[in-house]
Amino acid sequence: MKFLVLPLFFLLATITATASRSSFPNPIHLLQSESSPEDHNVANATLDCLSWRLAVEANNLRNWAVIPDECQVYVGHYMLGHQYASDCKYVAGLAYDYAKGVELVGDGKDAWIFDVDDTTLSNAPYYYVDNSYRAKDYNSTEFVEWELKGEAPAVPGILDLYNKLLELEFKIVFITGKDETTLRNITEYNLKNVGFHTWEKLLLRDSTEASLTKVEYKSKKRALVVADGYRIWGNMGDQWSDLLGENPGNRTFKAPMPMFYLK
Template sequence: MNFLVLPLLFLLATSTATASRLLPNPIHLFGPDSASEGHHVAGSLDCLSWRLAVEMNNLRNWDTIPEECDIYVGHYMLGHQYPSDCKLVADVAYDYAKGLELTGDGKDAWIFDVDDTCLSNAPYYYVDNTYKAKAYNKTEFVEWELKGEAPAVPGIVDLYDKLLELGFKIIFITGKSETTLRNITEYNMKNVGFHTWEKLILRETSEASLDKVEYKSKKRGEIVADGYRIWGNMGDQWSDLLGDNPGNRTFKLPMPMFYLK
């Protein structure tokens, strides 16, 4: 896994995908005020420009947040802007969803990623009162997951409740281990307000070799093969939204701590 800071920056509508690796149409991005505190840093690196480049997927394969931008990311996460950005994405998703005419046959689906789309891992990255440029450590991260203490991402439980009221079948697809993390994931999700779902899909051991785009594409393909219509698809990473069967419309949440491919 390669990690890179990815805060959400602005609205982007892309052309219709003509191949599995092209961007789905459209991806919606929203982001913070360019005047956010911590924007200017010493030296040549401008953290806001850097954030824009990585959010556009122009800069890739970084391992950690640049050290110069620790404070900048901290201001974004701990201030008002991150919750505001998440809520705006959720509001736009709901405006789209409530305008749809569902069939009522139980096959109208909305897909959510789990990590940093529904459950926030921000506390894991918050070290010594700041967000550190820290490399991914699988053992440490699984220890955090097994605590079952992740809070909800701002605005998403409210969107989830509204989608249920509209009649959508909610399907969660996560790269978390089926063998290790099924029970604690269900506990954590229910504890923060995600009380029911059509499917909660976790990664099987046999799927460990698949990269994230391949894995998510495979699972969405199985959902479509079961007769579901994917009206909405929401994630915090580009790899949640790329690949086969991305859905009728996709929505990307901010993720200012890492990049997954």
């Protein structure tokens, strides 16, 4: 992952002295929260950062390593302000509008898939340190320590969508790249603790899948879901690699995430 700034709503009753994010293969570049309003003026940048973010979300810009220097403040402002939360809720609303129109078979095999990291649970607090935001290289040991706390808050709008899907009688399947051996119990706890109280399947990565790319891994896990007789009506993730590959589902929905790119 490349860049992370903690949105203000994540600070409410969730922040501890330190906080975290998911398996980031690259350095993260963070914005200092005291940046001035002038710093957020895109017109002063040599790159149109709003267009850059649009290209990222549309997957027109791929395999990027870090947020361009001139857009780090812009992305920080996006995450700190209301827009990120608003965008998440808007995508969740679109997913619900679609879900309401699906004619479920009703045999208990109508499934909706969610990614976990930064789709249902946010790792943003990992990067909030000493009342500021600071650059941090991804450290797998530190990140696992954060995950084992089970303190990740829900991504805005997604818990509400989850509850509405349950009311419509969709069966929820979580597919995550988290490690099966060390993180299953705490992931179950964290999901339930923020309100994701029930699901059909929670699929994590085991040791035999360590070398798979994210697209390969997600495709494999979805194939297992389909082999069990489930119909994947909806599929939501924050990365395009959550949504590409085999058995992506009848409709896919991408949660906004301009801070990092995972293949």
